[in-house]
Amino acid sequence: MSPVLEMKNIHKSFEIGTVNENHVLKGIDLTIHEGDFITIIGGNGAGKSTLMNSIAGSFPVDQGKISLEGKDITNEPTMKRAKYIGRVFQDPRMGTASRLTIEENMAVAWKRGKKRGFGIGVKDEQRHSFQEALKRLDLGLENRMKMEIGLLSGGQRQAVTLLMASLVTPKLLLLDEHTAALDPKTSQMVLDLTKKIVEEEKLTTLMITHNMEQAIQYGNRLIMLNEGNIVVDIAGEEKQHLTIPDLLELFHKNSGTILNEDALILS
Ligand SMILES: Nc1ncnc2c1ncn2[C@@H]1O[C@H](COP(=O)(O)OP(=O)(O)OP(=O)(O)O)[C@@H](O)[C@H]1O
Ligand SMILES: [Mg+2]
Structure with missing residues (x-):
């Protein structure tokens, strides 16, 4: 069976040809299988939202191919993708x-x-x-x-x-820090609800979070982005036993950069 979503060599830059040119996604390869509940983590500006926006079709990507259940959707407009991609944003005013x-x-x-x-x-x-x-x-x-x-x-x-x-x-549910604007108690309520809906409906889900504990606690797979590259992608048993120090070490080993945990959690 085809994976739910396949991204091959996705590149995205903003403000091309200006002094502010910004190469945000640098050749993303990502295969998402049915039932995957993936948490995505990474510093400010790492490209997490841009990755999600590329999947939703908010803008065209510069290079690469995106397929949904084997069908090429790289050039499909966002309105059409909205029929099978569900989204919840950080700002509660969006989406309703x-x-x-x-x-x-x-x-x-x-x-x-x-x-x-x-x-x-x-x-x-x-x-x-x-x-x-x-x-x-x-x-x-x-x-x-x-x-x-x-x-x-x-x-x-x-x-x-x-x-x-x-x-x-939806074939895919995209959650972009959908609890970040809420107070801790309400945030937990919405997270509990997310887990319940995702599990009961067996939804294939991508959830961006700034919180490492949440990224470890929820889902079956964890992806870490750094400067437009996937530097950590772990799933199953390996993810279940993961601790925050393990994650920081993996990040350091794979990216050559030291991640400040506080910056990630508090931002
Ligand atoms: N539509 C856009 N036009 C120009 N630049 C953009 C656009 N969207 C994102 N960027 C830039 O791309 C970079 C990555 O942004 P992105 O929103 O993907 O980061 P992020 O990992 O989601 O960060 P955060 O944790 O702060 O939400 C940033 O430098 C941002 O300014
Ligand atoms: Mg973002």
């Missing part, structure tokens, strides 16, 4: 429409990937299934479905965005 109600936002997510129906009307049977989905969050939002989503707290909104991203099972 503030002025629409919770149920209207869910209806929009439900229609993703479907050929017909552009309206945001909510049918009774849909409302029931949205209500059931919201109950899983355990935040009482199933009783507030007609409330504008912009009135929710950041954590509540991230929880609903996560639910929406998985409402129509």
Whole structure:
């Protein structure tokens, strides 16, 4: 069977031809298998978000090939990829429409990937299934479905965005520091929910985090980026037994650079 996603020799630069030219991704090779839950870690500017944006098609890459289940999607526009790629961003305001109600936002997510129906009307049977989905969050939002989503707290909104991203099972779920803007308790709630949804729906997932403990604790595979290269890629048993000092040592060995753990965790 083809891997879910395959990236071959991906290069991406910004501001080409100017003094600010920045070669961000320097030949990324990455194969993601069905059911992989990958945590991605690396310093500021290492290229983590750029890697994710390349997968989502936010911009064209300069070189290389991206395939999804064996199909070449390198030149496919982002709107088309959004039908099978779910995303949650760091900013709780992204990914949902503030002025629409919770149920209207869910209806929009439900229609993703479907050929017909552009309206945001909510049918009774849909409302029931949205209500059931919201109950899983355990935040009482199933009783507030007609409330504008912009009135929710950041954590509540991230929880609903996560639910929406998985409402129509995505082939790939991309999480770009989706708990970083939340207070520690709310962040943990959203992380627990992430784990639950990913495991129950068996979602193939990429999760960027700045927190090494989280990167070790969650998922079956861990990738570390440094200056546009993958310098650590470990999975399975090896990852399970990993400690933060092991990770720092691996990083040092493979990149020749010393990583300041505090900078990574606190940034
Ligand atoms: N659209 C863009 N236009 C110009 N430069 C960009 C763009 N997107 C990213 N960059 C630059 O590419 C580099 C890598 O950015 P990226 O956002 O991928 O880093 P990151 O690893 O996600 O960092 P952080 O941990 O701070 O989120 C940075 O120097 C950034 O300024
Ligand atoms: Mg980033």
